[in-house]
Amino acid sequence: MVFLYAFLVGGGICVIGQLLMDIFKLTPAHVVASFVVIGALLDVFDLYDGLIEFAGAGASVPITSFGHSLLHGAMSEGHEHGYLGIAIGVFKLTSAGITSAILFGFLVALFFRPKG
Amino acid sequence: MLNEPKNYKENVKAFQPKIPYVRNCLKAFLFGGMICLIGQFIQTFYMHFFDYSRREAGDPTVATLILISALMTGFGVYDKIARFAGAGSIVPVTGFANSITSAAIEHRNEGVVLGIATNLFSLAGAVIVFGVVSAAILGIIRLFLEQVF
Numbered sequence: 599m600v601f602l603y604a605f606l607v608g609g610g611i612c613v614i615g616q617l618l619m620d621i622f623k624l625t626p627a628h629v630v631a632s633f634v635v636i637g638a639l640l641d642v643f644d645l646y647d648g649l650i651e652f653a654g655a656g657a658s659v660p661i662t663s664f665g666h667s668l669l670h671g672a673m674s675e676g677h678e679h680g681y682l683g684i685a686i687g688v689f690k691l692t693s694a695g696i697t698s699a700i701l702f703g704f705l706v707a708l709f710f711r712p713k714g
Numbered sequence: 715m716l717n718e719p720k721n722y723k724e725n726v727k728a729f730q731p732k733i734p735y736v737r738n739c740l741k742a743f744l745f746g747g748m749i750c751l752i753g754q755f756i757q758t759f760y761m762h763f764f765d766y767s768r769r770e771a772g773d774p775t776v777a778t779l780i781l782i783s784a785l786m787t788g789f790g791v792y793d794k795i796a797r798f799a800g801a802g803s804i805v806p807v808t809g810f811a812n813s814i815t816s817a818a819i820e821h822r823n824e825g826v827v828l829g830i831a832t833n834l835f836s837l838a839g840a841v842i843v844f845g846v847v848s849a850a851i852l853g854i855i856r857l858f859l860e861q862v863f
Contacts, residue, residue, distance in 0.1 A: 600754060600758075601751060601754050601755075604747075604750045604751055604753070604754035605747040605748070605750060605751045605754075606747065607750070608746050608747050608749065608750025608751070608753075608806070609742070609743035609744065609746045609747025609748075609750070609802070610743070610747075611746065611805060612742040612743060612745070612746025612747070612801045612802045612804075612805045612806070613739045613742050613743045613746070613801070615742065615746075615801035615804060615805040616738050616739050616741075616742035616743075616800050616801035616802070617735075617739065618801075619800065619801055620733050620735055620738055620739075621735075626801075626804045626809075627837065627840050629801065629804065629805070630804060630805065630809070630810070630840070630841050631840045631841060631843075631844040632844075633805060634841050634844050634845040634848070635844055635845070635848045638845065638848045638849045638852050639848070639852065641852075642852050642855075642856055650768070650769075650772075651768070653750075654754050654757060654768060655750050655751075655753035655754035655756075655757045655772075655775060656747075656750045656751075656753075656754065658753070658757075658772045658775065658776070659749060659750045659753040659775070659776070659779065659806050659807055659808075660746070660750070660805050660806055660807070661805055661806070661807055661809070661810055661841065662805075663772075663807075664807070664810070664841065664845055665845050665848065665849065668845045668846060668848075668849035669848075669849040669852055669853055669856075672849050672850065672853035673853055673856065673857070676853055676857045677857075680857070681854060681857060684850055684853040684854060684857065685850070688846055688849055688850060688853075691773075692845075694773035694774070694776060694777050695773070695776045695777065695780065695807065695810075696842070697777075698776070698777035698780045698781065699780050699784075699810060699811050699814050699838070700814070700834060702780055702781050702784035702785075702811065702815070703784055703811065703814040703815040703818050703834055704818065704830060704831070704834065705784075706784045706785060706787065706788040706815050706818070706819070707788075707815060707818030707819045707822050707830045707834075708822070708826070708830065709788070710788035710789070710819055711819070711822070712819050712820055712822070713789075713790030713793070
Protein backbone atom coordinates (compact mmCIF):
# COMPACT_ATOMS: atom_id res chain seq x y z
CA MET A 599 0.00 0.00 0.00
CA VAL A 600 2.91 2.34 0.77
CA PHE A 601 3.87 2.13 -2.92
CA LEU A 602 0.53 3.60 -3.98
CA TYR A 603 0.73 6.36 -1.35
CA ALA A 604 4.32 7.13 -2.38
CA PHE A 605 3.19 7.58 -5.97
CA LEU A 606 0.15 9.70 -5.10
CA VAL A 607 1.79 11.96 -2.50
CA GLY A 608 5.02 12.39 -4.48
CA GLY A 609 3.07 13.18 -7.63
CA GLY A 610 0.81 15.57 -5.73
CA ILE A 611 3.76 17.56 -4.38
CA CYS A 612 5.13 17.86 -7.93
CA VAL A 613 1.73 19.11 -9.18
CA ILE A 614 1.87 21.92 -6.59
CA GLY A 615 5.31 22.82 -7.97
CA GLN A 616 4.00 22.74 -11.54
CA LEU A 617 1.09 25.05 -10.62
CA LEU A 618 3.50 27.51 -8.96
CA MET A 619 5.54 27.53 -12.17
CA ASP A 620 2.58 27.87 -14.55
CA ILE A 621 0.25 30.21 -12.65
CA PHE A 622 2.66 32.40 -10.66
CA LYS A 623 5.42 32.17 -13.30
CA LEU A 624 8.06 31.13 -10.77
CA THR A 625 11.38 29.82 -12.07
CA PRO A 626 12.38 26.26 -11.08
CA ALA A 627 14.94 27.72 -8.68
CA HIS A 628 12.23 29.76 -6.92
CA VAL A 629 9.94 26.73 -6.68
CA VAL A 630 12.65 24.51 -5.21
CA ALA A 631 13.83 27.19 -2.76
CA SER A 632 10.28 27.81 -1.52
CA PHE A 633 9.64 24.08 -1.18
CA VAL A 634 12.66 23.73 1.10
CA VAL A 635 11.36 26.55 3.30
CA ILE A 636 7.86 24.98 3.31
CA GLY A 637 9.36 21.65 4.37
CA ALA A 638 11.15 23.31 7.28
CA LEU A 639 7.97 25.19 8.24
CA LEU A 640 5.92 21.98 8.27
CA ASP A 641 8.52 20.35 10.53
CA VAL A 642 8.14 23.15 13.10
CA PHE A 643 4.69 21.71 13.82
CA ASP A 644 5.88 18.08 13.42
CA LEU A 645 3.59 17.67 10.41
CA TYR A 646 6.15 16.29 7.97
CA ASP A 647 7.04 13.22 10.04
CA GLY A 648 3.47 12.01 9.78
CA LEU A 649 3.59 12.42 6.01
CA ILE A 650 6.78 10.34 5.83
CA GLU A 651 5.21 7.63 7.98
CA PHE A 652 2.21 7.63 5.66
CA ALA A 653 3.78 7.97 2.22
CA GLY A 654 7.40 6.79 2.69
CA ALA A 655 9.50 7.85 -0.28
CA GLY A 656 6.57 9.91 -1.57
CA ALA A 657 7.43 12.39 1.17
CA SER A 658 11.17 11.76 1.62
CA VAL A 659 12.18 12.05 -2.07
CA PRO A 660 10.69 15.50 -2.90
CA ILE A 661 12.96 18.40 -1.98
CA THR A 662 10.56 19.46 0.83
CA SER A 663 12.10 16.66 2.90
CA PHE A 664 15.45 18.46 2.64
CA GLY A 665 14.08 21.39 4.64
CA HIS A 666 12.46 18.98 7.06
CA SER A 667 15.74 17.10 7.61
CA LEU A 668 17.69 20.35 8.09
CA LEU A 669 15.39 21.48 10.89
CA HIS A 670 15.12 17.97 12.32
CA GLY A 671 18.90 17.67 12.66
CA ALA A 672 19.10 21.19 14.09
CA MET A 673 16.45 20.41 16.71
CA SER A 674 17.97 17.09 17.77
CA GLU A 675 21.32 18.75 18.53
CA GLY A 676 19.54 21.85 19.84
CA HIS A 677 17.83 19.78 22.52
CA GLU A 678 21.20 18.51 23.69
CA HIS A 679 23.44 21.57 23.39
CA GLY A 680 21.06 24.53 23.38
CA TYR A 681 21.19 27.27 20.75
CA LEU A 682 24.74 26.40 19.66
CA GLY A 683 23.48 22.91 18.89
CA ILE A 684 21.33 24.32 16.09
CA ALA A 685 24.48 25.28 14.18
CA ILE A 686 26.05 21.91 14.96
CA GLY A 687 23.07 19.87 13.86
CA VAL A 688 21.72 21.56 10.72
CA PHE A 689 23.59 19.24 8.35
CA LYS A 690 23.40 16.17 10.58
CA LEU A 691 20.68 14.35 8.63
CA THR A 692 21.19 15.92 5.19
CA SER A 693 24.90 15.12 5.14
CA ALA A 694 24.38 11.92 3.11
CA GLY A 695 22.40 13.73 0.42
CA ILE A 696 24.74 16.70 0.11
CA THR A 697 27.91 14.59 0.20
CA SER A 698 26.66 12.18 -2.45
CA ALA A 699 25.43 15.06 -4.63
CA ILE A 700 28.84 16.79 -4.50
CA LEU A 701 30.78 13.53 -4.95
CA PHE A 702 28.75 12.11 -7.84
CA GLY A 703 28.27 15.51 -9.45
CA PHE A 704 32.02 16.11 -9.40
CA LEU A 705 32.92 12.65 -10.71
CA VAL A 706 30.32 12.73 -13.49
CA ALA A 707 31.50 16.19 -14.56
CA LEU A 708 35.07 14.88 -14.73
CA PHE A 709 34.21 12.07 -17.13
CA PHE A 710 31.29 13.35 -19.24
CA ARG A 711 31.19 16.05 -21.89
CA PRO A 712 28.29 18.50 -22.33
CA LYS A 713 25.54 17.14 -24.59
CA GLY A 714 23.74 19.16 -27.22
CA MET B 715 -1.11 53.12 -27.13
CA LEU B 716 0.26 49.72 -27.99
CA ASN B 717 3.81 50.68 -27.04
CA GLU B 718 3.03 52.33 -23.73
CA PRO B 719 4.98 50.48 -21.04
CA LYS B 720 1.99 50.39 -18.72
CA ASN B 721 -0.03 48.38 -21.19
CA TYR B 722 2.83 46.18 -22.28
CA LYS B 723 2.02 43.20 -20.10
CA GLU B 724 -1.62 43.27 -21.19
CA ASN B 725 -0.75 43.70 -24.84
CA VAL B 726 1.74 40.84 -25.13
CA LYS B 727 -0.70 38.44 -23.49
CA ALA B 728 -2.49 37.86 -26.80
CA PHE B 729 0.79 36.82 -28.43
CA GLN B 730 2.00 34.44 -25.74
CA PRO B 731 1.34 30.72 -26.19
CA LYS B 732 -1.45 29.37 -23.97
CA ILE B 733 -0.16 27.23 -21.13
CA PRO B 734 -1.70 23.74 -21.09
CA TYR B 735 -2.29 23.73 -17.32
CA VAL B 736 -4.01 20.36 -17.08
CA ARG B 737 -1.56 18.51 -19.30
CA ASN B 738 1.45 20.03 -17.52
CA CYS B 739 0.04 19.02 -14.14
CA LEU B 740 -0.70 15.51 -15.37
CA LYS B 741 2.86 15.10 -16.67
CA ALA B 742 4.32 16.48 -13.43
CA PHE B 743 2.10 14.13 -11.42
CA LEU B 744 3.02 11.03 -13.40
CA PHE B 745 6.77 11.68 -13.57
CA GLY B 746 7.06 12.95 -9.99
CA GLY B 747 5.01 10.04 -8.73
CA MET B 748 7.09 7.61 -10.77
CA ILE B 749 10.37 8.93 -9.33
CA CYS B 750 8.97 8.64 -5.80
CA LEU B 751 7.72 5.13 -6.60
CA ILE B 752 11.23 4.14 -7.74
CA GLY B 753 12.52 5.72 -4.52
CA GLN B 754 10.04 3.61 -2.55
CA PHE B 755 11.30 0.44 -4.25
CA ILE B 756 14.90 1.37 -3.39
CA GLN B 757 13.90 2.22 0.20
CA THR B 758 12.05 -1.08 0.59
CA PHE B 759 15.12 -2.86 -0.78
CA TYR B 760 17.35 -1.23 1.85
CA MET B 761 14.84 -1.92 4.63
CA HIS B 762 14.50 -5.54 3.56
CA PHE B 763 18.13 -6.52 2.98
CA PHE B 764 20.04 -4.20 5.35
CA ASP B 765 17.55 -4.03 8.24
CA TYR B 766 17.22 -0.25 8.16
CA SER B 767 14.22 1.39 9.75
CA ARG B 768 12.07 3.53 7.45
CA ARG B 769 13.75 6.69 8.74
CA GLU B 770 17.29 5.33 8.41
CA ALA B 771 16.59 3.92 4.95
CA GLY B 772 15.86 7.46 3.70
CA ASP B 773 19.56 8.43 3.56
CA PRO B 774 20.85 5.60 1.33
CA THR B 775 17.71 5.92 -0.80
CA VAL B 776 18.38 9.59 -1.47
CA ALA B 777 22.07 8.87 -2.14
CA THR B 778 21.17 6.12 -4.63
CA LEU B 779 18.67 8.36 -6.45
CA ILE B 780 21.30 11.11 -6.61
CA LEU B 781 23.83 8.67 -8.14
CA ILE B 782 21.28 7.53 -10.75
CA SER B 783 20.30 11.10 -11.54
CA ALA B 784 23.93 12.28 -11.83
CA LEU B 785 24.70 9.45 -14.26
CA MET B 786 21.56 10.13 -16.31
CA THR B 787 22.55 13.80 -16.46
CA GLY B 788 26.00 12.76 -17.68
CA PHE B 789 24.46 10.71 -20.49
CA GLY B 790 22.13 13.61 -21.33
CA VAL B 791 19.01 11.58 -20.56
CA TYR B 792 17.73 13.53 -17.55
CA ASP B 793 17.52 16.82 -19.40
CA LYS B 794 15.40 15.17 -22.09
CA ILE B 795 13.04 13.88 -19.41
CA ALA B 796 13.03 17.27 -17.69
CA ARG B 797 11.94 19.04 -20.88
CA PHE B 798 8.86 16.83 -20.86
CA ALA B 799 8.14 16.32 -17.16
CA GLY B 800 8.44 19.92 -15.89
CA ALA B 801 8.13 20.11 -12.10
CA GLY B 802 7.88 16.32 -11.97
CA SER B 803 11.63 16.15 -12.53
CA ILE B 804 12.56 19.36 -10.68
CA VAL B 805 10.87 18.87 -7.30
CA PRO B 806 12.25 15.39 -6.43
CA VAL B 807 15.78 15.22 -5.04
CA THR B 808 16.92 13.92 -8.45
CA GLY B 809 16.33 17.45 -9.79
CA PHE B 810 18.71 18.79 -7.13
CA ALA B 811 21.40 16.33 -8.29
CA ASN B 812 20.64 17.20 -11.91
CA SER B 813 21.16 20.93 -11.30
CA ILE B 814 24.49 20.28 -9.55
CA THR B 815 25.78 17.89 -12.20
CA SER B 816 24.61 19.84 -15.25
CA ALA B 817 26.12 23.09 -13.94
CA ALA B 818 29.43 21.29 -13.36
CA ILE B 819 29.45 19.59 -16.78
CA GLU B 820 28.59 22.83 -18.55
CA HIS B 821 31.67 24.56 -17.12
CA ARG B 822 34.10 21.64 -17.23
CA ASN B 823 36.06 23.23 -20.06
CA GLU B 824 37.13 26.01 -17.69
CA GLY B 825 39.11 23.52 -15.62
CA VAL B 826 38.61 21.29 -12.61
CA VAL B 827 38.96 24.04 -9.99
CA LEU B 828 37.53 27.13 -11.68
CA GLY B 829 35.07 25.24 -13.86
CA ILE B 830 33.70 22.19 -12.11
CA ALA B 831 34.32 22.93 -8.43
CA THR B 832 33.25 26.58 -8.39
CA ASN B 833 30.11 25.97 -10.45
CA LEU B 834 28.79 22.85 -8.70
CA PHE B 835 26.38 24.94 -6.62
CA SER B 836 25.68 27.77 -9.05
CA LEU B 837 22.07 26.54 -9.41
CA ALA B 838 21.60 24.38 -6.32
CA GLY B 839 23.11 26.97 -3.96
CA ALA B 840 19.70 28.62 -3.52
CA VAL B 841 18.33 25.40 -2.05
CA ILE B 842 21.12 25.11 0.51
CA VAL B 843 21.06 28.80 1.43
CA PHE B 844 17.30 29.03 1.89
CA GLY B 845 17.18 25.66 3.62
CA VAL B 846 19.91 26.49 6.14
CA VAL B 847 18.69 30.03 6.82
CA SER B 848 15.09 28.94 7.37
CA ALA B 849 16.09 25.88 9.42
CA ALA B 850 18.39 27.97 11.65
CA ILE B 851 15.80 30.71 12.25
CA LEU B 852 12.92 28.29 12.77
CA GLY B 853 15.10 26.13 15.01
CA ILE B 854 15.93 29.10 17.25
CA ILE B 855 12.25 30.10 17.42
CA ARG B 856 11.12 26.59 18.23
CA LEU B 857 13.81 26.02 20.85
CA PHE B 858 12.89 29.35 22.47
CA LEU B 859 9.19 28.43 22.55
CA GLU B 860 9.95 24.99 23.97
CA GLN B 861 11.97 26.55 26.79
CA VAL B 862 9.34 29.18 27.59
CA PHE B 863 6.31 26.88 27.58
